[in-house]
Amino acid sequence: MKNFVIAIDGPAGSGKSTVAKIVAKKLNFLYVDTGAMYRALTLKAMKEKITFQDEKRLIEMAKNTKIDLIYENENYKVYLDGKDVSDEIRTEQVSKNTSYIASILKIREILWEMQRKYREKYHLVMEGRDIGSKVFPDAQLKIYLDASTEERAKRRYLQLKEMGIEQDFEEIKKGIEQRDEKDKNREIAPLVRGNDYFYIDTTNLTIDQVVEKIISLFKEKIH
Secondary structure, three states: OOOOEEEEEOOOOOOHHHHHHHHHHHHOOEEEEHHHHHHHHHHHHHHOOOOOOOHHHHHHHHHOOOEEEEEEOOEEEEEEOOEEOOOHHHOHHHHHHHHHHHOOHHHHHHHHHHHHHHHHHOOEEEEEOOHHHHHOOOOOEEEEEEOOHHHHHHHHHHHHHHOOOOOOHHHHHHHHHHHHHHHHHOOOOOOOOOOOOEEEEOOOOOHHHHHHHHHHHHHHHHO
16 A cells, blocks of 8 residues: 555645644654755855756756755755755746746755655555646545635745745735746646645635544545
8 A cells, every 4th residue: 555645735825734734743754845945056056156047957956956854943944955945946037937947847846756656654644736647647535725816925925924935915916926827827837726635715714624624524535
């Protein structure tokens, strides 16, 4: 029997990370934030001043990058080549550029390989945009989380504020709309909602309500 995978897909700001972390903790599964992996590569490209049009160099860079996702004192940390970049990868500049990295098939394949390896050792809660469609099409439970654009922009605004980053709300909203457009219409691994997904609109739900819903779906699956 393969280890159990709960795949959570959905657009930016739908609550995937927050919910996935809690579900993983409650079930004692490993939480994998795949978006953080793409963000880490984006940050590295920006630091190394590689243009996002230079696919050859970007692929070479991805091949020679080490990304570690670990818990430290209850906090989820992202390490890029041994350095903690957990906050750096959350800036708006990185957010805007991540879709360039995500649109390169070879880079996605490098990261898919990294992501699939986790299943060899752990039961997983993995979130992103192509987990159920590409990374683990055989995931035992697939969830599609969604929320209104307004609500997603509000969440992003508050998240940045908490990190001490002041950002214009309308700018964030515009950024989310553009990101949705790119995610749904890109040629490689677009954001899709298959028939085998459970759809959850989180706009008017609390985090706890979403978590409970996913856990009860999980219990149904294993009984």
